[in-house]
Amino acid sequence: MTDIAMIEAARQRMNGEAIRTPLMSSPFLDEIAGRKVLIKPECLQRTGSFKFRGGWSAVSALEPEVRKRGVIAFSSGNHAQGVALAASLHGVPAVIIMPRDAPKIKIENTRAYGAEVVLYDRANEDRDAIGATLSEERGLTLIRPYDEPLVIAGQGTVGLEIAEQAQEAGIEKAEVLVCCGGGGLTSGVALALEAKAPGLKVRTAEPEHFDDVARSLASGKIERNAALSGSICDAIITPQPGNITFPILKRLCGAGIAVTEEEALRAMVLAFQRLKIVVEPGGAVALAAALFHGNELETDSVIAVASGGNVDSAIMADALSKYA
Amino acid sequence: MTDIAMIEAARQRMNGEAIRTPLMSSPFLDEIAGRKVLIKPECLQRTGSFKFRGGWSAVSALEPEVRKRGVIAFSSGNHAQGVALAASLHGVPAVIIMPRDAPKIKIENTRAYGAEVVLYDRANEDRDAIGATLSEERGLTLIRPYDEPLVIAGQGTVGLEIAEQAQEAGIEKAEVLVCCGGGGLTSGVALALEAKAPGLKVRTAEPEHFDDVARSLASGKIERNAALSGSICDAIITPQPGNITFPILKRLCGAGIAVTEEEALRAMVLAFQRLKIVVEPGGAVALAAALFHGNELETDSVIAVASGGNVDSAIMADALSKYA
Numbered sequence: 294m295t296d297i298a299m300i301e302a303a304r305q306r307m308n309g310e311a312i313r314t315p316l317m318s319s320p321f322l323d324e325i326a327g328r329k330v331l332i333k334p335e336c337l338q339r340t341g342s343f344k345f346r347g348g349w350s351a352v353s354a355l356e357p358e359v360r361k362r363g364v365i366a367f368s369s370g371n372h373a374q375g376v377a378l379a380a381s382l383h384g385v386p387a388v389i390i391m392p393r394d395a396p397k398i399k400i401e402n403t404r405a406y407g408a409e410v411v412l413y414d415r416a417n418e419d420r421d422a423i424g425a426t427l428s429e430e431r432g433l434t435l436i437r438p439y440d441e442p443l444v445i446a447g448q449g450t451v452g453l454e455i456a457e458q459a460q461e462a463g464i465e466k467a468e469v470l471v472c473c474g475g476g477g478l479t480s481g482v483a484l485a486l487e488a489k490a491p492g493l494k495v496r497t498a499e500p501e502h503f504d505d506v507a508r509s510l511a512s513g514k515i516e517r518n519a520a521l522s523g524s525i526c527d528a529i530i531t532p533q534p535g536n537i538t539f540p541i542l543k544r545l546c547g548a549g550i551a552v553t554e555e556e557a558l559r560a561m562v563l564a565f566q567r568l569k570i571v572v573e574p575g576g577a578v579a580l581a582a583a584l585f586h587g588n589e590l591e592t593d594s595v596i597a598v599a600s601g602g603n604v605d606s607a608i609m610a611d612a613l614s615k616y617a
Numbered sequence: 618m619t620d621i622a623m624i625e626a627a628r629q630r631m632n633g634e635a636i637r638t639p640l641m642s643s644p645f646l647d648e649i650a651g652r653k654v655l656i657k658p659e660c661l662q663r664t665g666s667f668k669f670r671g672g673w674s675a676v677s678a679l680e681p682e683v684r685k686r687g688v689i690a691f692s693s694g695n696h697a698q699g700v701a702l703a704a705s706l707h708g709v710p711a712v713i714i715m716p717r718d719a720p721k722i723k724i725e726n727t728r729a730y731g732a733e734v735v736l737y738d739r740a741n742e743d744r745d746a747i748g749a750t751l752s753e754e755r756g757l758t759l760i761r762p763y764d765e766p767l768v769i770a771g772q773g774t775v776g777l778e779i780a781e782q783a784q785e786a787g788i789e790k791a792e793v794l795v796c797c798g799g800g801g802l803t804s805g806v807a808l809a810l811e812a813k814a815p816g817l818k819v820r821t822a823e824p825e826h827f828d829d830v831a832r833s834l835a836s837g838k839i840e841r842n843a844a845l846s847g848s849i850c851d852a853i854i855t856p857q858p859g860n861i862t863f864p865i866l867k868r869l870c871g872a873g874i875a876v877t878e879e880e881a882l883r884a885m886v887l888a889f890q891r892l893k894i895v896v897e898p899g900g901a902v903a904l905a906a907a908l909f910h911g912n913e914l915e916t917d918s919v920i921a922v923a924s925g926g927n928v929d930s931a932i933m934a935d936a937l938s939k940y941a
Contacts, residue, residue, distance in 0.1 A: 309785060312639045317661065320702075321729065336893040337641065337661075378644075398890070405645065461633060562930075566722070569660040569895040569926030602893030606886070606941035610934040617930035 294537075295442040297488035300449035300481065303350040307450065310382070311346050312338055316458040316596070319567040322584065329594040330583050331462065333455055334570045336602025340406070342528070342576065343451055343478055343600050344368075344375030344438075350447025351436045352379040360385050365433040367391070367420045370399030371528050371601050372438040377406035388433060390424055394522065396605050415522050439477030440535035448478040452485025455596060459490060466492040467594040468547065470579035473497035473506045474529035476538030478600060483545035493596070497542065497549040498579040500526040500557060505533050506542065507549025515539055525554050525608070528575030528601050550589050556581040561609070562616040564599060571609070576601035618861070619766040621812035624773035624805065627674040631774065634706070635670050636662055640782040640920070643891040646908065653918040654907050655786065657779055658894045660926025664730070666852070666900065667775055667802055667924050668692075668699030668762075674771025675760045676703040684709050689757040691715070691744045694723030695852050695925045696762040701730035712757060714748055718846065720929050739846055763801030764859035772802040776809025779920060783814060790816040791918040792871065794903035797821035797830045798853035800862030802924060807869035817920070821866065821873040822903040824850040824881060829857050830866065831873025839863055849878050849932070852899030852925050874913050880905040885933070886940040888923060895933070900925035 317332045335343035352364060363386035366376040373389040380387035387408040391400055392415040404410050411427070413420055428435045437444065455469060469486060471479040476497075483495040497506045503524050508516040517533045524530050534542060552560075557574045560581035564572045572580070579597040583590070641656045659667035676688060687710035690700040697713040704711035711732040715724055716739040728734050735751070737744055752759045761768065779793060793810060795803040800821075807819040821830045827848050832840040841857045848854050858866060876884075881898045884905035888896045896904070903921040907914070 312641065315636045315639065315661065317636065318663075321726075334661075334893075337639065337658075339642075341893050402645075565895055565933075566930065569665050571889055571893040571895060606890065606937040609889075610937045613930040613934045 295445040295449065295481065295484055297484060299442065299446040300453060300485050303443070303446040304450045304453060306353040307346070307349055310349055311450065313454055314338060316462060317568050321567045322563060325584050327587050331594065331596045332568060332580060333451065333596060333598045334568065335451060335598055335600050336570055336572050336576055340374040340378050341602045342371035342375065343448055344371040345378060346450050347444035347447035347477060348372065348375035348379035348436065351441060351443040352376070352383050354443050355434060359434055362432040363387060364436050365390070365424055365428050366436045366438065367424050368438050370395045370403070370603060373399065373403040373408070374406060376436050377403050377408035381407040388427055390420055396527065396603065398605055399603050439475030440537045442537065445477050445481045445538065447481070449481030449485040451478065451598065452482035453489060455482065456486055456489035456493065459493060459596065464594050466592055467596050468590055468592045469493050469495050470498050470550070470582050470595055470597040471495055472529050472576055472579045472598060472600040473499055475531040475535045476506060476542050477535070478598070479546065480538040480541035483541060487545055494547055495545060496547045498582040499529065499549060499551050500524050500578055501551040501553055503530050504549060504551035507551050509534050509539060510543060510546060510549050513543065526557055526575035526578060528573055529578065550582040550586050552578050552581040552586065556585045558612045559616050560584055562612050565613065566617060570599060571602040571604060572599045573601050573604035619769040619773065619805065619808055621808060623766065623770040624777060624809050627767070627770040628774045628777060630677040631670070631673055634673055635774065637778055638662060640786060641892050645891045646887060650908050651911050655918065655920045656892060656904060657775065657920060657922045658892065659775060659922055659924050660894055660896050660900055664698035664702050665926045666695040666699065667772055668695040669702060670774050671768035671771035671801060672696065672699035672703035672760065675765060675767040676700070676707050678767050679758060683758055686756040687711060688760050689714070689748055689752050690760045690762065691748050692762055694719045694727070694927060697723065697727040697732070698730060700760050701727050701732035705731040712751055714744055720851065720927065722929055723927050763799030764861045766861065769801050769805045769862065771805070773805030773809040775802065775922065776806035777813060779806065780810055780813035780817065783817060783920065788918050790916055791920050792914055792916045793817050793819050794822050794874070794906050794919055794921045795819055796853050796900055796903045796922060796924040797823055797873070799855040799859045800830060800866050801859070802922070803870065804862040804865035807865060811869055818871055819869060820871045822906040823853065823873060823875050824848050824902055825875040825877055827854050828873060828875035831875050833858050833863060834867060834870060834873050837867065850881055850899035850902060852897055853902065874906040874910050876902050876905040876910065880909045882936045883940050884908055886936050889937065890941060894923060895926040895928065896923045897925050897928035
């Protein structure tokens with residue numbers, strides 16, 4: 294199981310390969326939120342999302358003999374790119390299983406990072422079964438997107454940085470809003486903050502109608518989403534919280550927050566205008582929660598993770614025309 | 618005159634107020650350029666450009682008695698915002714003189730940072746005369762956008778960071794491409810690199826038809842632009858290099874590079890797609906030089922400063938529809 298020592302070991306193995314993203318702010322966003330808002334822009338991470346951290350953590354921890362046979366992953370896109378680049382930088386093959394309806398730019402990018410992409414139908418095919426078969430045939434190591442302790446440890450390095458940067462900014466008490474799909478980033482950050490900055494409490498952010506984590510936190514047991522597609526926040530749509538991640542979330546996180554698609558798109562546009570960062574809708578739900586759900590927040594300062602930036606340019610252009 | 622001690626003193630006075638922007642890269646950009654390209658994204662700096670550094674440096678260095686009367690600046694927008702926020706954070710008034718045709722977002726932002734904005738006509742009015750009169754009337758200290766040693770020292774902190782980050786990345790020899798208007802950023806970076814990383818050589822980047830610096834470097838004396846407006850790269854259009862900055866540029870910089878407007882817009886779109894950063898056209902000319910003017914470059918690695926991100930969203934949406 295992931296603990297603070299594993300997270301610190303993951304950071305050691307990264308050794309400068311991941312960007313230490315800054316903590317950003319804007320008086321314009323503070324005014325909208327009615328409180329101090331700090332943003333951790335993991336969209337600026339290599340491959341455009343925090344997923345590079347988990348991918349690197351998992352690939353770098355493999356025994357060389359095992360690693361050289363290659364790795365396999367399934368992902369709506371960001372984990373795909375993270376694992377693909379991590380494998381490529383280690384000089385080993387990567388096979389990525391992606392849903393056929395993933396944004397085109399994510400499929401193209403994954404291929405461009407040198408991975409072999411296998412497409413599947415999100416509604417009718419079982420990605421786990423496809424992954425298991427391919428792993429066995431080729432001797433590939435499966436790198437799960439969130440229910441994998443080494444991946445959680447890699448994502449937890451975001452939490453180590455937040456703990457340090459909050460301290461530098463003089464912030465001892467704050468809610469840390471994290472865009473939550475399967476819970477890998479959220480659980481990693483929560484574990485890091487538990488050890489390093491206990492005054493910082495994690496809250497999850499999700500799109501409405503896909504708020505399995507918020508409902509699971511409320512009921513105390515794993516709840517599923519009714520639909521598995523149909524959200525513009527594709528990056529963070531998962532059937533349910535992970536079996537490994539959920540107990541961590543349950544122990545360490547406050548109540549979950551669900552935002553509308555329009556709120557996510559408005560947050561994306563505000564991040565463009567005020568922070569000069571490109572955030573995808575699913576990566577903007579935590580900022581949307583910070584800006585538009587103040588009545589559900591308790592602290593004077595909040596820290597929102599902008600988790601990814603792999604948005605199709607047509608979606609951004611459309612949102613700019615509507616909300617800028 | 619600005620020297621390395623002044624630049625280091627400026628960094629001391631900043632004391633965490635400015636973001637230490639990361640050094641970014643993308644294999645996609647390396648492939649286009651045919652060499653390693655590192656990007657210093659100062660568009661992520663507070664107020665959306667490096668100008669906050671110079672503004673902070675100048676305001677923070679004033680005697681308290683002088684500072685409390687307030688400051689005045691003229692600017693097409695980015696210097697305006699940098700000085701406005703620096704003054705606001707010091708709790709002193711700022712008057713900003715801006716051209717009437719500056720992008721609307723820059724005028725609005727400058728007002729929102731608490732400054733009083735005075736508009737003038739770029740073609741028919743003398744901004745220096747307006748500034749001098751107002752300074753005298755109210756006892757304001759004029760903060761020039763580039764021909765001011767304390768401002769150059771503040772911008773030079775970008776160079777200190779580049780020197781450190783290039784060393785961390787194992788890069789000893791590279792050309793450092795800097796978007797150049799009046800030469801404040803360029804001369805500050807050049808002075809910092811001369812002292813801290815002599816293997817890094819500064820090259821200037823400008824839009825074609827407004828390449829006064831490149832022509833001045835070629836002839837060895839200050840040359841003027843024929844036009845003073847009409848470029849989409851509004852942020853870096855100045856009549857001529859500064860009297861203080863030009864001797865520094867002449868001593869330390871290689872030949873200047875001029876890029877087309879289309880190249881600047883394409884670089885802006887590639888920065889959006891591949892780095893997830895929002896760069897304005899004038900802030901993208903150095904990246905454009907790195908990507909599209911390889912035949913004018915000499916080193917295997919280049920570092921391009923993305924100097925500002927205050928672009929109107931309509932311009933970005935239009936560029937995305939054309940070039941993404």
